Amino acid sequence: MIDVVVPEEQEGTKAVVRGWLKTIGERVEENDPLVELETDKVTQEVPAPATGVLTEIILDTDAEAEPGALLARIDPAGEASEPAKAAEPTKSEPRSPGTAPPAKTVDKAAVLKETRLSPAVRRACLQHEVDPASIEGTGRDGRVTLEDVQRVLAEGPAIAVSSSVAPFAPTDIPHDRMRKTIADNMVKAVSDAPHVTALFEADFSAIAAHKAAMKEKGVKLSYTAYIVKAAADAMAAAPAINGRWEEDRIAISPTIDIGVGTALGDKGLVVPVVRDSGSLSLEQIGAKLDQLTTKAREGKLDRKDVSGGSFTISNHGVSGSLLAAPIILHQGQAAILGVGKLEKRVVVRELDGQDVMVIRPMAYVTLTIDHRVVDGHQTNGWLSRFVEILEHWPAD
Numbered sequence: 429m430i431d432v433v434v435p436e437e438q439e440g441t442k443a444v445v446r447g448w449l450k451t452i453g454e455r456v457e458e459n460d461p462l463v464e465l466e467t468d469k470v471t472q473e474v475p476a477p478a479t480g481v482l483t484e485i486i487l488d489t490d491a492e493a494e495p496g497a498l499l500a501r502i503d504p505a506g507e508a509s510e511p512a513k514a515a516e517p518t519k520s521e522p523r524s525p526g527t528a529p530p531a532k533t534v535d536k537a538a539v540l541k542e543t544r545l546s547p548a549v550r551r552a553c554l555q556h557e558v559d560p561a562s563i564e565g566t567g568r569d570g571r572v573t574l575e576d577v578q579r580v581l582a583e584g585p586a587i588a589v590s591s592s593v594a595p596f597a598p599t600d601i602p603h604d605r606m607r608k609t610i611a612d613n614m615v616k617a618v619s620d621a622p623h624v625t626a627l628f629e630a631d632f633s634a635i636a637a638h639k640a641a642m643k644e645k646g647v648k649l650s651y652t653a654y655i656v657k658a659a660a661d662a663m664a665a666a667p668a669i670n671g672r673w674e675e676d677r678i679a680i681s682p683t684i685d686i687g688v689g690t691a692l693g694d695k696g697l698v699v700p701v702v703r704d705s706g707s708l709s710l711e712q713i714g715a716k717l718d719q720l721t722t723k724a725r726e727g728k729l730d731r732k733d734v735s736g737g738s739f740t741i742s743n744h745g746v747s748g749s750l751l752a753a754p755i756i757l758h759q760g761q762a763a764i765l766g767v768g769k770l771e772k773r774v775v776v777r778e779l780d781g782q783d784v785m786v787i788r789p790m791a792y793v794t795l796t797i798d799h800r801v802v803d804g805h806q807t808n809g810w811l812s813r814f815v816e817i818l819e820h821w822p823a824d
Contacts, residue, residue, distance in 0.1 A: 430478045432462060432500040434493045435731075443467045443493040446574070447549065450482050456502065461567075463500070465493055467609065471574070472731050474499065481506030545572060552577045566726070575727030610697070614756050621673070621798040625754040628811045632770055632789040634821040641824055651770065652688060652743055653714035658817040659741060659765055660684045660705040665813035666806040669763045670738050673800045678762075683707075687737035687758065688717065690724045691747065698724050699758065701737040737761065745769035745791060754796040762801035765814075768792040 434443065446464040450456055461473040462482070476482075480502040487499050545553070545560055549572055553560050563580050565572035603611075635654050642649055663670045663684055671680040684706035687699035700720035702713060723729050740758045745768040755766045773790045776783050793815065797807050 429483070430480065430502045430504060431498055432474065432477060432502060434465065434495055434497045434499055435472075435474065436495045443495075445487050445489050445491045445493055445499070446471060447489055448485060449473070449571075450476075452482055452485060455479075455481050461571075471727070476502060478502055478504055480504035549574050549577060566728070573727070578727075613759060617756050617759050620759070621757055622800060623754040623757060623796055624799045624804070624807070625794050625796040626804065626807045626811055627751070627753065627792060627794050628815050630791050630793050630815045631775070631819045632791060633819070634823070635818055636789055638821050638823060647711060647714075649710065649714045650717065652741070653710060653717055654818070654821070655741060655743065655765075655767055656686050656688065656702055656705055656713050656717070657708075657710050658814055659686060659739065660708075661817055662810055662814040663706065663739075666802065666810040668802045668806060669795075669797070669810050671762050671801055672738075672760050673762065673798055678801055681738035683738070685736055685738045687734070687740040688720070689740065689742040689744075690721055692724065698729060698734060699737065699740060700724055700729060700733050701735070703736070740764045741767065743767045751792045751794065753794045755794065757796060757798055761798075763795055763797045763807075763810075766794040766796065768794075 443465045444467075446466040448463050449461050450463075456462060456476040456479065458477070458479045459475045462476045463474045465472050465474060482500060483503045483506055484501040485499075486501070487493055487497065493499065549560070552558070552574060558577060558580060560572050560577075563572050563576050564570075565576055567573040567576070632651070635651065639649055639651070639654070667680050668678055670684055671678050683704045685701050685703050686705045687701045689697055689699050691697055700723070702708070702716050702720070705713060708716070720729070720733060723733065737758065738761060740761060740763075742752070742755050742764060744752045744755075744766060748769055750768045750771075752766050752768070755764050757764050768791050770789055770791045772787050774785050775788050775790065777786050777788075778784075779786075793811065795807055795811050795814075
């Protein structure tokens with residue numbers, strides 16, 4: 429027998445079995461997707477380590493999967509049992525983008541017999557009465573994933589805005605696995621590290637001018653790209669900001685790997701990492717951010733996309749927040765940068781020796797730190813350098 433085990437690299441997060449892609453008695457080929465594991469960050473497929481027959485499933489759907497735990501066993505010399513005959517998929521009319529699946533009665537028996545659906549996908553299709561045959565799968569070999577079902581459910585017809593306010597209809601929201609894991613991680617982060625927050629204000633006039641000039645050249649950049657670049661360059665002012673607390677030392681990361689919080693609506697938050705940001709140009713950072721954000725929104729992030737960050741940025745201003753403090757530290761990191769909403773404000777500047785009131789694009793920026801690792805002097809030194817870089821961005 430060949431053991432199938434949970435991968436060791438889980439970045440300290442809990443994993444659960446999201447769904448089995450094969451059934452007991454089914455023949456599998458080496459590297460075939462065998463089971464899906466889910467953490468608060470990503471969903472990953474565990475491939476079959478060898479060719480054979482799946483003879484035993486040790487951890488079933490919804491079971492916690494610790495690194496190294498036994499998931500299943502494969503018999504390389506076994507013989508596959510006769511598979512259940514899958515029902516012919518129901519033909520459906522092509523669906524134009526942005527429209528919800530047609531309202532019709534789903535053949536539940538056919539869904540239950542469809543062997544290419546994981547248990548999680550099968551449950552979602554039955555719960556929401558979605559015909560899996562009408563969904564274009566993005567998984568391996570065109571397989572329908574849970575993200576595909578969720579995408580189809582989200583692609584409904586536009587809701588007309590009513591002049592009347594909808595009545596308040598309170599309904600309990602049951603916890604999903606991602607929300608529970610995020611909650612556990614947040615509580616642990618607060619209990620382990622003493623959080624302290626410093627607040628500065630940044631003038632984005634130079635960034636706005638450079639961003640507009642780059643756009644005229646055909647290079648479209650987000651404000652987040654500038655923030656990541658400025659944060660990476662500011663690390664020289666206080667290297668411990670890019671470190672972490674260890675029992676015998678403060679460990680400084682050899683590379684600046686910056687995670688950027690990306691909201692997934694009601695599903696929570698993921699933090700894809702722009703690796704070695706200190707060695708990347710502004711344009712390279714912008715391209716990497718676009719790639720990671722797209723993968724996050726499509727539910728296609730790999731474990732390597734969200735692991736190993738040494739510093740985190742929470743750009744909560746994109747959703748309208750002026751200020752959020754403190755922002756909970758990511759476990760294993762010494763600091764997190766918060767950036768508030770960019771808005772025009774009246775500020776006082778000196779011009780020709782006189783104080784004048786001018787209108788500038790301003791934003792509050794905070795740095796929440798692990799006070800075991802850095803003190804107020806280093807925190808303020810880092811923020812001062814970060815703001816200086818933003819406000820004196822060179823014009824091309």
